[in-house]
Amino acid sequence: MLFNSYEFILVFLPVVFAGTFLLGSRDPRLAAVWLGSASLVFYGMWDSRFIFLLLLSVAFNYGAGVVIARQRALGQIIGSRMALVGAVSVDLAILGYYKYANFFRASVSAMLGESGPALDIVLPLGISFFTFTQIAFLVDAYRGTAREYRFIHYLMFVTYFPHLIAGPLFHHGQMMPQFERASNYRVDLANVGAGLTIFILGLVKKVLIADGLAEYATLVFDAAQDGKPLMVAEAWIGALAYTLQLYFDFSAYSDMAIGLALMLCMRLPLNFDSPYKATSIIDFWRRWHMTLSAFLRDYLYIPLGGNRKGKLRRYANVFVTMLLGGLWHGAGWTFVVWGGLHGLYLIVNHGWRELKQLLGWGPAGRIGRWAAGALTFLAVVVGWVVFRAESMDAAWGMLWAMMGGNGISLPGGMESRMAQAVASVELKIVFEGLAPVTLISPNRAIFGIAFGLIVCWYFPNVRQLMSRFKPVWEDIAGRRTPSDLDGSRVRAGWHWQLTPARAAMAGALLFLGLLLISSRQSEFLYFQF
Numbered sequence: 325m326l327f328n329s330y331e332f333i334l335v336f337l338p339v340v341f342a343g344t345f346l347l348g349s350r351d352p353r354l355a356a357v358w359l360g361s362a363s364l365v366f367y368g369m370w371d372s373r374f375i376f377l378l379l380l381s382v383a384f385n386y387g388a389g390v391v392i393a394r395q396r397a398l399g400q401i402i403g404s405r406m407a408l409v410g411a412v413s414v415d416l417a418i419l420g421y422y423k424y425a426n427f428f429r430a431s432v433s434a435m436l437g438e439s440g441p442a443l444d445i446v447l448p449l450g451i452s453f454f455t456f457t458q459i460a461f462l463v464d465a466y467r468g469t470a471r472e473y474r475f476i477h478y479l480m481f482v483t484y485f486p487h488l489i490a491g492p493l494f495h496h497g498q499m500m501p502q503f504e505r506a507s508n509y510r511v512d513l514a515n516v517g518a519g520l521t522i523f524i525l526g527l528v529k530k531v532l533i534a535d536g537l538a539e540y541a542t543l544v545f546d547a548a549q550d551g552k553p554l555m556v557a558e559a560w561i562g563a564l565a566y567t568l569q570l571y572f573d574f575s576a577y578s579d580m581a582i583g584l585a586l587m588l589c590m591r592l593p594l595n596f597d598s599p600y601k602a603t604s605i606i607d608f609w610r611r612w613h614m615t616l617s618a619f620l621r622d623y624l625y626i627p628l629g630g631n632r633k634g635k636l637r638r639y640a641n642v643f644v645t646m647l648l649g650g651l652w653h654g655a656g657w658t659f660v661v662w663g664g665l666h667g668l669y670l671i672v673n674h675g676w677r678e679l680k681q682l683l684g685w686g687p688a689g690r691i692g693r694w695a696a697g698a699l700t701f702l703a704v705v706v707g708w709v710v711f712r713a714e715s716m717d718a719a720w721g722m723l724w725a726m727m728g729g730n731g732i733s734l735p736g737g738m739e740s741r742m743a744q745a746v747a748s749v750e751l752k753i754v755f756e757g758l759a760p761v762t763l764i765s766p767n768r769a770i771f772g773i774a775f776g777l778i779v780c781w782y783f784p785n786v787r788q789l790m791s792r793f794k795p796v797w798e799d800i801a802g803r804r805t806p807s808d809l810d811g812s813r814v815r816a817g818w819h820w821q822l823t824p825a826r827a828a829m830a831g832a833l834l835f836l837g838l839l840l841i842s843s844r845q846s847e848f849l850y851f852q853f
Contacts, residue, residue: 325369327523327580327848328530328841336366337584340485344588348509355509356476359588363483367450374448378483381418385411385458386478389465396468408466412459419455422447427655450489452652454482456619461496463623470496477503486584490577490850492595492615498797499590508589517822518793519586522786524834526579530848531840533776534572538846540769541566541712548725549718559725561769566712567705568776570849571600574613577848579786586795593797594787597807600704600780603696605669606677608704610806620649639674643667653711658719662711669703784814792819 325332340362348355368375388411395404426443461481464470480503481496482488502508544562547554554562578596585592599611609617625645631638643664650663688696706723713719724730787796788807791814798805820826 325366327577327584328527328837328846330838330841331369333527333838336362341587344509345511348506352506352509353476356480356503360476360479360483363480363485363488366485367483367488370449371446373446377418377448378454381415381454381458382479382482384414385462385482386473386475389462389470389478390473392462392465393468393470393473396466404466408462411462415455415459415462419451421445422451424651424655431657453491453493454488456493456616456652457482460493460619460623464496470500474504484585484590486581486588487592490581490848491613492578492581492593493619494593494615494797498593498801502590510589512589514793514822515589516587517827518790518795518820519583519588521583521820521826521830522586522790522795523580523583524830524837525786525789526576526583527837528833529572529579530576531837533772533779534569534576535840535846537565537569537572537772537776540772541569545712545714545718545722548721549714551717551721553730554722554725555730556725556728557766559722559730561766561773563705563709563722563726564773564777565769567708568773568780570708570712571780572776573849575785577850582786582795586793591795591797591800594805596785597787597805598780598785600701601697601807601810602700603693603810604700605666605673605703607806607810608700609666609670614805616649616652620645624648639671642670642674646670657716658710658713661716661719662707665707665710669707784818788814789818789820792821 325336327333340359343358343362344355347358364375364378367378388407392404392407392411395401395407422445425445429443461470461478477500481499484499487494541562544554544558545566548559548562575596582592582594593615595613595615597611597614599608602608602611625641628641628644629637630641644667646663646667647660648663650659650661650666653659653662709722709726710716710719713722785807787799787805791799794800797803
């Protein structure tokens with residue numbers, strides 16, 4: 325069941341909403357059981373075969389967490405540690421089997437010059453997210469920071485349907501207190517209005533912008549995979565189209581998840597904070613998939629030693645963390661290379677900051693920040709080309725075409741005139757004169773890309789728009805985020821208010837989104853990772 329489907333919007337959501345607050349007015353525990361059961365139904369609508377796997381994972385990790393916490397409370401540190409290592413090993417083994425068995429088998433076969441059929445393994449939806457969420461719980465239990473162990477609340481913690489399929493990843497301490505609070509199971513009209521508005525904005529981002537850009541990205545990357553010689557313009561159109569498709573697709577899911585939770589009087593942690601406004605790769609990873617970045621930092625980078633064992637070890641830890649972060653996204657060498665590329669980006673970024681400090685350079689001015697933002701965006705686009713490509717050959721074909729390696733196709737008779745001008749100054753540039761191979765309509769594609777860039781660079785994000793309603797966990801916890809720290813301000817007129825005029829605007833956007841669902845319904849990209 326998709327968030328952007330008629331079944332979810334017109335049937336599942338109203339039923340779950342009504343049941344939660346009808347039961348919550350009588351007994352919050354009944355409402356919690358209802359929400360946990362509804363989340364299992366939501367998951368089972370994808371493939372009922374994996375409900376048992378999900379429940380088995382929940383029961384196993386809940387039991388392991390209780391054992392770890394009790395061993396620690398009794399002072400049995402070694403026993404607690406052994407239980408932690410054993411439980412995490414089981415979780416990673418299950419994840420590795422379902423997600424990586426075919427990848428490793430194919431890689432080993434290729435090294436040995438062999439070939440064979442792939443294993444008959446179906447990847448359970450959301451397994452990366454519910455596995456990592458529970459690993460974080462186990463570590464928190466070992467550290468003594470997970471203190472609430474009611475099974476129904478733990479079931480909600482893992483399966484809560486707004487986050488189950490594609491995040492955000494969250495910590496025990498972020499959600500358990502909310503699940504316990506009786507007032508969160510009573511209707512709050514302000515939360516309902518703000519949450520529904522956020523959900524609608526996310527729906528429109530998905531069906532209008534992300535799915536609209538998808539056709540251009542698919543045409544170009546399919547051509548690259550087929551080995552066709554792309555022209556520079558269409559290669560850039562494809563790269564930018566995917567860059568923006570992924571942005572609005574992930575942003576849409578994150579907004580819709582936040583909106584759904586807020587309607588049910590819960591606050592999810594922020595997972596997406598205008599990442600294309602970043603002025604460095606470090607800043608980008610503080611804004612993109614924020615909960616995954618925090619997980620990798622807290623449960624991988626810091627245990628590896630973080631920055632406590634010298635600069636070389638720090639850079640090695642950064643690189644290894646990003647390699648594994650790339651592999652988390654998918655079982656393929658393109659994901660590994662993408663992670664390694666971002667590891668190198670981060671090493672260069674940290675080195676540049678240290679050099680600036682050594683030279684005594686102060687903060688950059690406005691032009692310097694714009695240049696840093698442009699360079700960061702270009703680096704991210706290059707990374708997304710590798711991330712999206714189905715093979716390294718296709719990725720290199722795209723990047724080569726983006727550099728003009730296959731020539732430049734110009735409209736009308738411009739090619740001959742430009743060629744003469746180039747020849748007169750003896751520049752060795754060849755205009756091939758080949759027709760575009762992807763049959764893209766340049767005007768439509770360029771308009772869609774320009775519109776997407778304007779929205780992501782100049783418009784405030786949903787949290788900024790809805791700041792009066794404190795829509796995310798950071799707002800109630802008093803945590804600041806990159807968009808709070810970068811000095812950006814939202815004009816007063818942009819702040820959303822629950823007025824009849826704006827309610828009518830939201831209703832019109834919902835109607836538009838429902839119209840577009842029938843022609844553009846598609847899965848969210850992060851369902852694949």
